[in-house]
Amino acid sequence: MTTDATSVTDTPEQAEFRAAARAFLEAHAKPRQQVSPWAVTVHRSQDAARAAFERGRAWQKTLFENGFAGLTYPVELGGRGGSAWHERIYNEEARSFDTSSGFVSATIAMLGPTLMKHATPEQQALYVPKLLSAEYAFCQLFSEPGAGSDLAGLACRAVRDGDEFVVTGQKVWNSAAQFCNWGMILVRTNPDVPKHRGITFLLVDMSTPGIEARPLVQPTGGSEFNEVFLEEVRIPVANVIGEIDGGWAPARTVLSNESAFIGGGSVAVGGRYPRLLELAEMHGKRDDPTVRQGLADFYMRERIVAVMGERIMAAVRQRQMPPVDPSALKLFTTESRVRSGNLAVAIRGADGLVGDDEIAIWTQMELLGRFSISIGGGTNEVQKNNLAERALGLPREPRTDHEIAWKDVPRS
Ligand SMILES: Cc1cc2nc3c(=O)[nH]c(=O)nc-3n(C[C@H](O)[C@H](O)[C@H](O)COP(=O)(O)OP(=O)(O)OC[C@H]3O[C@@H](n4cnc5c(N)ncnc54)[C@H](O)[C@@H]3O)c2cc1C
Known part of the structure; x- marks a missing residue:
């Protein structure tokens, strides 16, 4: 009990x-x-x-x-x-x-x-x-070398052949794709319509011939994400989620839940504040006014993120609209993470970045990890655009490619 x-x-x-x-x-x-x-x-x-x-x-x-x-x-x-x-x-x-x-x-x-x-x-x-049950572990095959923030501009091509799509193209930054046995992939099925309208969302067995995942090494030394090459990969039409050419709708559902998950993650780990406080005590900096200010600021942000995260996750679980825009949570989480990294280094000093003891490694990861969290799942700038348009109702960014066929949009 x-x-x-x-x-x-x-x-x-x-x-x-x-x-x-x-x-x-x-x-x-x-x-x-x-x-x-x-x-x-x-x-x-x-x-x-x-x-x-x-x-x-x-x-x-x-x-x-x-x-x-x-x-x-x-x-x-x-x-x-x-x-x-x-x-x-x-x-x-x-x-x-x-x-x-x-x-x-x-x-x-x-x-x-x-x-x-x-x-x-x-x-x-x-x-x-x-x-x-995790019998199927899915990776996300969305981003491409030329389509990250502008995901709807993606070029991975799928041509229908009877009951199958034949998919050829390249994806990148795909977390854990080398370990997953299934993937969710966005492909271009219709190049003759504006970019958002010719995308299809498919589920793909990663052991299908023609798929190769190559791990990419990160500055942390890890290589959790990959480039994924697809060469004439045959995927059943039965694996389409949503409508053919209507894949942008399920893609948006994935992205919105990804932001909520990344933001909500800080709740699950139980917070960084106790470790920052312990670090300040270890280094005799608990009474340092700048460190105290940083700790108070961080504590406040961590509590706000926790409350926002709990409210969003409760709505997601009930399959209701989140009461807070998930972009706000992700942005707030990311900015808290930046502050935590900066504070950890300010407390520990330069040796915090070069040591190889457990606390030094934690400090290094605090500093480096903020880059991945502020890019993965949509960058901070993109989250700000989302908030401006969706939450504040500000005018949309000017778009020159909105009404032209994807195949006619200039690409580098
Ligand atoms: C840890 C991590 C895990 C990831 N996992 C996956 C995964 O599993 N599957 C997957 O498909 N992808 C994954 N990604 C990729 C991620 O979704 C993209 O990196 C992200 O969407 C940004 O795209 P990009 O890297 O092409 O940068 P770009 O889109 O080229 O952006 C470059 C810079 O320009 C800015 N920018 C771009 N457009 C605008 C705009 N309209 N307004 C203002 N600024 C703008 C961006 O904010 C950024 O600073 C992951 C990334 C990371 C870091």
Whole structure:
């Protein structure tokens, strides 16, 4: 039985679920205190990265087999058929344990709501249970060398041949594509219409002949993401999610849930403030006025992000419109992360960047990690554009390619 204050207000049904969640976690997971708070997940070898990926996948399978995956998904699709409070209570209990589904939790958060909204009932029956159990681990094959922020300008070509599309092109920055056995891919099916209207969203088995994923090395030493080359890859038309040429709609659902997930992630890790405070104490800088100001600023931001994240994730789980634009959450999270990196380095000084002890590595990753979070899932500038247009109702950016066929848009 938990002694957490959160249990005080539980209804009998909630208390029963909390006890079940606690019992499951005690039986299957390690308590969190056994894990150093300074541990960071950078894998400098492909073997280590693959092992971490598979550990996350195995944990997701354990969740699924014990009825704790997809808590708000329908029972007939492998979920628990629960409500947002099931997720909240489970997360409260899981905080005391070292549990993570790793990369697959990101694709479940992005692809799950997309399948529920845009896939046919038959496709949902086929893919949702495999997604929730991590039998299918999906990578995101969206970005291309010439299409990142301007994703709708993508060029990966798909030509229909009977019941299949034949896909040729290149994708890039595809996280974990070297480990995933399935992918969600955006392809150009109609070059004769404006860019947003000729895109199709497909699911693809990564073992299909003609697909090659090449890992890219990052400044952290890890190589979690890839270039993916596709040469005459045959994908069944039955794998289209949504409409042929109407792939922009499911793509937007993925991107919106990605922003919410990245922003909401800071809630899940339990916050950076305690580590920054400990760092300040270790270095005798707790009373330094500049450090104190930085700590107060960071604490305040972390709390705001947590509250925004909880509200958005609760809405996403209930498949309702988020009460806060996910772009606001992602932007706020990213900017907090920049401040955390700067503060960590200010406290630790230059040696914080060159040491190889656990805390030095944490500091290095705090500094370097801010770049990936401020680019992945849409850059800060793009999030600001989204907010200007969607949340503030400001005029759209001038677009010269809006009404012309994609094939006639000049490209470098
Ligand atoms: C850690 C990480 C993981 C990723 N994982 C994946 C993945 O799994 N799958 C996938 O498909 N992609 C992935 N990406 C790619 C990511 O979505 C793109 O990097 C991102 O959309 C930016 O595109 P780009 O790199 O082509 O930069 P560009 O679009 O070329 O942007 C370059 C610069 O110009 C600015 N800019 C561009 N357009 C505008 C504008 N209209 N207004 C103002 N400024 C603008 C940008 O903000 C940026 O500073 C990942 C990226 C990172 C960093």
